[in-house]
Amino acid sequence: MIVTLPKCVSDVKFRTNINNRHSITQEPEIKITDLKVAIIGEAPVVRIQTDEGIDGIGAGESKKPFLKPHVEFYHDKIIGLDPTDIERVMLGIRRMGSFKPWGTAVSAIEMALWDIAGKSAGLPVYKLLGGKVRERVMVYNGGVRFELKGKEPEHYAETMQKMKEHPYKFRIIKHGVSFHGGMQNVDHGGMQDVQDFYYGSPVKAMRHPNRGVITGKGFKYMMKRIEAMLDVLGDDVGLALDCGPGMTVQDALKLAKELEGSNIMWLEDMITGDYTPWVLADLYTQVTPYTSTPIHTGEQIYLRQNFVELIERNAVNVLGPDVADVGGIAEMKFIAEYADLHGIQFAPHGLFNGLIGLAAQVHLAAVLPDNFIAFELPKVDPKWWYHIMEGDTFSVEDGHISVTDTPGLGVKFIPEETKKYLREEDKDFFNE
Numbered sequence: 156m157i158v159t160l161p162k163c164v165s166d167v168k169f170r171t172n173i174n175n176r177h178s179i180t181q182e183p184e185i186k187i188t189d190l191k192v193a194i195i196g197e198a199p200v201v202r203i204q205t206d207e208g209i210d211g212i213g214a215g216e217s218k219k220p221f222l223k224p225h226v227e228f229y230h231d232k233i234i235g236l237d238p239t240d241i242e243r244v245m246l247g248i249r250r251m252g253s254f255k256p257w258g259t260a261v262s263a264i265e266m267a268l269w270d271i272a273g274k275s276a277g278l279p280v281y282k283l284l285g286g287k288v289r290e291r292v293m294v295y296n297g298g299v300r301f302e303l304k305g306k307e308p309e310h311y312a313e314t315m316q317k318m319k320e321h322p323y324k325f326r327i328i329k330h331g332v333s334f335h336g337g338m339q340n341v342d343h344g345g346m347q348d349v350q351d352f353y354y355g356s357p358v359k360a361m362r363h364p365n366r367g368v369i370t371g372k373g374f375k376y377m378m379k380r381i382e383a384m385l386d387v388l389g390d391d392v393g394l395a396l397d398c399g400p401g402m403t404v405q406d407a408l409k410l411a412k413e414l415e416g417s418n419i420m421w422l423e424d425m426i427t428g429d430y431t432p433w434v435l436a437d438l439y440t441q442v443t444p445y446t447s448t449p450i451h452t453g454e455q456i457y458l459r460q461n462f463v464e465l466i467e468r469n470a471v472n473v474l475g476p477d478v479a480d481v482g483g484i485a486e487m488k489f490i491a492e493y494a495d496l497h498g499i500q501f502a503p504h505g506l507f508n509g510l511i512g513l514a515a516q517v518h519l520a521a522v523l524p525d526n527f528i529a530f531e532l533p534k535v536d537p538k539w540w541y542h543i544m545e546g547d548t549f550s551v552e553d554g555h556i557s558v559t560d561t562p563g564l565g566v567k568f569i570p571e572e573t574k575k576y577l578r579e580e581d582k583d584f585f586n587e
């Protein structure tokens with residue numbers, strides 16, 4: 156049968172034989188012809204091309220330029236496959252990934268496949284995921300930051316005031332404290348105003364290596380800054396705190412109990428989390444049932460299987476996987492729905508996912524059950540990203556982004572502008 160696509164997909168026509176699609180030997184009607192990866196800014200960006208002239212894009216976090224060879228590893232494993240049979244393609248590569256940062260390549264490829272499938276069908280990705288249940292999706296503020304001019308409580312209050320007054324009108328704002336906020340004197344440029352935050356020997360190494368028991372002095376230091384931020388936000392805006400990883404069960408419970416009754420949306424990654432290649436659901440079950448403060452984790456976790464224990468044991472109240480680390484859009488959807496069955500809320504991570512990851516989040520958030528709270532608005536850095544891409548999902552109003560109907564992910568590169576920022580070895584990125 157010949158299907159003529161809507162005008163918005165140009166004049167491409169494709170043939171489909173639904174009855175024969177089950178056969179594994181069936182020659183695909185549309186085939187993947189190339190998988191390219193370019194480092195744009197510092198982000199690994201994927202472009203999958205097809206023999207129908209339709210392409211798809213996906214991206215990983217802007218802090219992962221080292222992943223280029225990892226994306227290239229999957230090249231030969233997907234060439235010749237039908238990109239619109241997304242799950243079949245993913246079955247071939249999904250096992251060859253792991254916890255953050257090693258789930259990024261698989262996730263970015265999955266995103267690009269959805270982009271192709273949407274363009275091929277002439278539909279926005281959210282339609283292929285089951286259709287939207289909301290016209291606009293809420294974001295929480297991770298990406299709009301102002302310089303912290305010092306480390307005193309008033310400096311925390313000042314930056315929080317600016318974020319509260321931002322024209323995006325965020326309803327939830329996240330900030331780092333404890334080990335995630337550099338309070339142990341090592342990470343994030345090294346804070347000099349509190350010594351002995353915890354009983355341990357701080358090490359300076361990549362991605363939150365420190366953990367241990369927080370001192371009495373350290374705990375008071377942290378509480379004063381949290382209280383300053385809560386005072387600014389009041390009842391109007393919820394405060395989410397990114398806390399670890401690295402806190403002990405006892406300190407996690409102590410912090411959660413201290414904050415009961417205040418306008419805290421969640422305490423994120425207190426025990427495990429960012430770049431921790433394991434889950435330890437058992438430890439969260441020693442915290443979550445004993446406090447009314449919501450406990451959150453999940454940004455580093457790869458694949459649904461690794462969420463089973465957290466969900467089935469109600470080890471946390473809120474899950475925050477990252478669409479560019481967990482294995483992709485469909486993986487996120489399954490986890491959110493399974494979490495919903497267990498009364499667990501969903502607030503996805505996405506700080507460094509850029510404008511392509513933002514689009515993926517919008518389509519996903521449009522279809523999720525009511526356990527969806529908000530996803531993290533990415534930091535767009537450098538700002539020239541806004542000049543090299545076109546998209547319907549870039550503007551935030553009243554803390555929300557509207558869901559629009561452009562086929563695929565609804566974002567695309569402006570090649571002539573993008574080429575200014577391509578590295579020499581990536582100059583063929585837009586070649587057909």
Ligand SMILES: [Mg+2]
Pocket residue numbers: 397423424428429454504
């Ligand atoms: Mg985090």
